[in-house]
Amino acid sequence: MTVRNLSGEWNFHESGHGKGVPDGVGGALKRRANDLVLHGKDIMSAKSFVKNFQDSAVFVYEVGQQEIDNKAIILSKETLKPVPGTLKLHQIWYSGYGNILYRDVSCTCVKGSFHAGHDMKVHSLINRKAKKQQKNEKKVNNQKQNTKERAMIKKDTGHYNHQKYRKYYFARTLTELGQCQTYEEILEKCENIYRIIDEKGYRIDYNYSPNITNTGIAIDERTHSILPSDIPHDVTLHPVKVSADGNCLPYSGSILVSGKEGMSEEIRVRIILESCIFKDAYLNQGFLERGFREKNNSLAKTFAFYSDEYANEVLSNGEIERLYEREVLKICKNKSYMGIWQVFALASVLCRHIYSVYPNLGNPNVRRDLHRMIKPREIKSKETSFIMWTTTRNDMRRNNWVPNHFIVLLPMEQTGQNDYNENSTGISDESVAGDGISSDRRGELNSGNEFEDVNTKEHTDNGDNPGGSRHNYLNVSDLSPQDLLGQYVLVAYDKKPYPGIVTDCDETEVFVSCMHRIGNLDNPSFYWPLAVRDECWYDMENVLGTIPEPKLVGQKYIVDVSLWKQALEMIKM
Structure with missing residues (x-):
């Protein structure tokens, strides 16, 4: 409750x-x-x-x-x-x-x-004294474990190695996640892991650009024979060999950020964090259909059909959510197979577009759903990566073909340009670059709005985007609800201002997904609620004005201070 x-x-x-x-x-x-x-x-x-x-x-x-x-x-x-x-x-x-x-x-x-x-x-009802004692014991055990791991690393190398300790940390974290028996346990652990990753400064190189020359990975000749011809790219791409032991998607993610498979445990942990903390986004039709050019009114239901956890049950919204949670629980086991939901999560982990490549084999309806562009929650790289569905089996006919493996498509050498053809996907260079994104933003999971591509709705200075310009005043007097769709706004609720994003509208009202405040009213710090979204219809008279996207600092979002003060003054009036 x-x-x-x-x-x-x-x-x-x-x-x-x-x-x-x-x-x-x-x-x-x-x-x-x-x-x-x-x-x-x-x-x-x-x-x-x-x-x-x-x-x-x-x-x-x-x-x-x-x-x-x-x-x-x-x-x-x-x-x-x-x-x-x-x-x-x-x-x-x-x-x-x-x-x-x-x-x-x-x-x-x-x-x-x-x-x-x-x-x-x-x-x-809760014995808080006993709970506090358990918490202290757990803290002491974690400190002992950290000391033990540091000693092991020092014994192996003769000195403390930060990168090796990072690998130890994610391996241990993955083991702990694998021991969870409920989704609620995973969510509780993920929020703590999120904080630790930020504190330790474990960051990903978003701008790394792998190719066959600088990685030395061999070409996968068998997959080359089923490579489809309708991949939007400007250079020749080659499928490369990825180990096939159930960890193929984390291996692929590791190759895309380091050129090797050695970061697979870290990538799996990050996919779990992303899938768990931002569950609402990956069950939301508006989020899933970004970059998708076909017609499908219920992508979450479609993805549930493709899940290994699907057992022919009736897929109501509640059942889809429970199936998704079971899938998150399953992928906490190392070397367990992943699917389309995890490819979406990987795109947000890497902060880049991923093109999901599906061969011209098997059920054409499956290919229609899975051969597509996938957009992340936030973009920090101009790179578009290509991940292909393939198989390790040799006993399937063309019409009965199903995938059981992921590999990466790479160019032969560095091209110095983006690998995908923007015109063929209908995505502009502006939406890929993401003008408002700072390269040193804190927070490893790159929190952002869950339902809109923050870079296709970015704030500009030329006035082309009504209500979305970077300004130092609040004003909606000349805007209609339609103008505010996709914009960040401040709304008045119970005589207090709250930031949020407009996700729907009608003739006179807007539907806003709001953040929750941290601290007192003078503090413009907020967070996105994880368990239950705070969504509500607001009359235009309760919309105080549009604002730039709140800036992510650590695990909280900061609203522009001058705009916040103006909002407080407007509320007092």
């Missing part, structure tokens, strides 16, 4: 008492189920019950055994304190993480009011 920012109240009633709306809903569902059975429908399980209520006005969800087991694992790691006098409880209020308010009578009076005999008692 803390993660989803929900509140709740529980009241006890004796059996036989009327419960109101909940009983009515339950009764309506049971009557409908009886009618379905009388008309020949079979309802043999909870899953079939939910399936038969897909068109119901009441939303029905199945809580599977896997979800129950996941929550049980989380609870088993907590030291919970029982509530005294449990059998006497009649009313409970949720009061923040791990805390409840309770009393022995059910009262409909306003929360916080004081009536005789109605006093609320406070109870903390």
